[in-house]
Amino acid sequence: MTTKTLDTVAASPGRRRFKGRLGAGTTLAMLAVMVLLPLVLPSATLATEILIFAMAALACNLLLGFTGLLSFGQAIFFGAGAYISALAMIHLNAGLIGALLIAVVSGCVLALGVGMLCIRRKGIYFVMLTLALTQMAYFLAYTLSDWTGGDNGLLDVPRPPLAVGETTLISFASPLAFYALVASLFALIYVVARRITDSPFGSTLLAIRENEQRASALGYDTRLFKIMVFVLSGGITALAGALYGMLLNFVPLSNIELLMSEQILIMTIIGGTGSLFGSLLGAGAIVLLGDLLSSIWPRWMLLLGVALIAVVIFMRGGLWGGLSSLLERRRGSHTKPHKEAGHD
Amino acid sequence: MTDVLLETRDLALAYGAFRAVDGVSLRIARGSIHTVIGPNGAGKTSLFHCLTGERRPTAGRILLDGREITREPPHGRVGLGMSRSFQVTSLFQELSVHENLRLAAQGIDGWRALNFWQRLNKRREHLARADEILERIGLAERAGVAAGELSHGQQRILEVGMAICPRPKLLLLDEPTSGMGIDDIPSMTSLIGELGEDHSILLIEHNMSIVMSISDTITVMNRGQVLVEGDPETVRSDARVRDAYLGEAA
Structure with a gap:
């Protein structure tokens, strides 16, 4: 049996070895990017913003790129994570870990509800349900202005230190220290997400993306898998939202707007669906572009539209797809590139 | 008395007033290749949908190995020992042939497939099963x-290969030669014949030469009901069968 397994591996050695190298390569590249970001960019705050949105895009990618679920509901979890963690810190005096944990748990619970409701329908109806729920969440946040600050946003959100009892271990008051916190959390999530996408669960998600009817006929309870990936994605997105609140010391109402869902989706698509590293590229590109262009030209979002159209038409694999095919060509690999498992 | 693997009792599926399946009672013997044929619109596909769980019958029961499975969802039937292929090729197009088969073998895991921390190569039995079926x-x-880059004939073969990965007690094949070129059909015929040696098979098929050469039992359906049942020789010589098919041709 083992020799047989070796034979089949040997049948396509080039691709497999390439894929393995690329896999280890992206993790290293990711670490390198995280160390370099605050050094290269004008501020650590900007670098932090990139990683927070990369986290949200990565979570969105688990739905869109790995399971084929186009959800406009990500703002619900992002906004809820931001509001709930901020409220827990303001009213319940929650510490850093407590606030982040509350955000993750509430994100998971909300995603469980949203997921269970939305996956009852497929295709366009699924998308419409996620749209409707995001609108509801927005108006809920708008109406509950005693808690959320409504249009003005929730002010005076603290950025608590890592503390045991009364003793402060690490303060995150400086932008660089907070960046280090966000970077460590992002690295952790990235590694965990990679592990998950390489697991039986992750491989089944790809099967559902490719052909849900067949997956179901093979014995997979596809609804259960879709709900689980929703919960996972919701938890990560809520964590990103909570960190964003701490970064800004403020939770704007726009965190829970439909526009936030769109932005997260655009980052995911531009970066490359089905590639976790792509999410970092996509978030980086959009946040940087926004930062650069918004000071020059207030209607810069127009250019974002053009960029999205270009990627969708000319670069189906997004920035990651473009980059990896470039790498592959430079290696002089003769094997025709195709997605073996659909991800890096 | 023969050992019955799958049994349907007065199975019916109605779409409004139209009864696509109208009181079908089948008994599929363990270890046999049992084929359902019939003219277009005879209710073969509707019957198949009831057996796979895609449609819930409006009346009647389905028993697998004596166990009631009438209301079992499609994914639940795999664990109970039933596996199917599709009439219109239904693969994971962008995934490799090996991965298609590995996923097919992994489906039997049920809840354990939700494991999100194990590495894939730790589940050696699924890799080994995929290799075995590949051979x-x-x-x-x-x-x-x-999988999407295979020729149509190879895709049809993979389609059947995926159905046998979970080691089913009963294999449901929905027109395995559908759309296949004349040159590819013999390889499919011999594959099904070989599978019949260690599987029980329920086959729906249009190609008469295959049906007559490999079936142990043939059930002829017409207008949602069983018209004739018997071995190939009996069915071939039955006047009612000729009428049903000639009626279609006329």
């Missing part, structure tokens, strides 16, 4: 190729 269906050379 069996003669696609070992193409293991690393995306």
Whole structure:
């Protein structure tokens, strides 16, 4: 049996070895990017913003790129994570870990509800349900202005230190220290997400993306898998939202707007669906572009539209797809590139 | 008395007033190749949908190995020992041939497939099963190729290969030769014949030469009901069968 397994591996050695190298390569590249970001960019705050949105895009990618679920509901979890963690810190005096944990748990619970409701329908109806729920969440946040600050946003959100009892271990008051916190959390999530996408669960998600009817006929309870990936994605997105609140010391109402869902989706698509590293590229590109262009030209979002159209038409694999095919060509690999498992 | 693996009792499926399946009672013997044929609109596909769980019958019961499975969802039937292929090729197009088969073998895990921390190569039994089926269906050379890049004939073979991965007690094959070129059909015929040696098979098929050469029992359906049942010789010589098919031709 083992020799047989070796034979089949040997049948396509080039691709497999390439894929393995690329896999280890992206993790290293990711670490390198995280160390370099605050050094290269004008501020650590900007670098932090990139990683927070990369986290949200990565979570969105688990739905869109790995399971084929186009959800406009990500703002619900992002906004809820931001509001709930901020409220827990303001009213319940929650510490850093407590606030982040509350955000993750509430994100998971909300995603469980949203997921269970939305996956009852497929295709366009699924998308419409996620749209409707995001609108509801927005108006809920708008109406509950005693808690959320409504249009003005929730002010005076603290950025608590890592503390045991009364003793402060690490303060995150400086932008660089907070960046280090966000970077460590992002690295952790990235590694965990990679592990998950390489697991039986992750491989089944790809099967559902490719052909849900067949997956179901093979014995997979596809609804259960879709709900689980929703919960996972919701938890990560809520964590990103909570960190964003701490970064800004403020939770704007726009965190829970439909526009936030769109932005997260655009980052995911531009970066490359089905590639976790792509999410970092996509978030980086959009946040940087926004930062650069918004000071020059207030209607810069127009250019974002053009960029999205270009990627969708000319670069189906997004920035990651473009980059990896470039790498592959430079290696002089003769094997025709195709997605073996659909991800890096 | 023969050992019955799958039994339907007065199975019916109605779409409004139209009764697509109208009181069908089948008994499929363990270890046999049992074929359902019939003119277009006879209710073969509707019957198949009831057996796979895609449609819930409006009346009647389905028993697998004596166990009631009438209301079991499609994914639940795999664990109970039933596996199916599709009439219209239904693969994971962008995934490799090997991965298609591995996923097919992993489906039997049920809840355990939700494991999100294990590495895939730790589940050796699924890898080994995929390799074994690759050899069996003669696609070992193409293991690393995306399923969508196979020729149509090879895709049809992979389609059947995926159905046998979970080691089913009963294999449901829905027109396995559908859309296949004349040159590819013999390889499918011999594959099904071989599978019949260690599987019980329920086959729906249009190609008469296959039906007559490999079936142990043939059930002829017409207008949602069983018209005739028997071995190939009996069915071939039955006047009612000729009428049903001639009626279609006329």
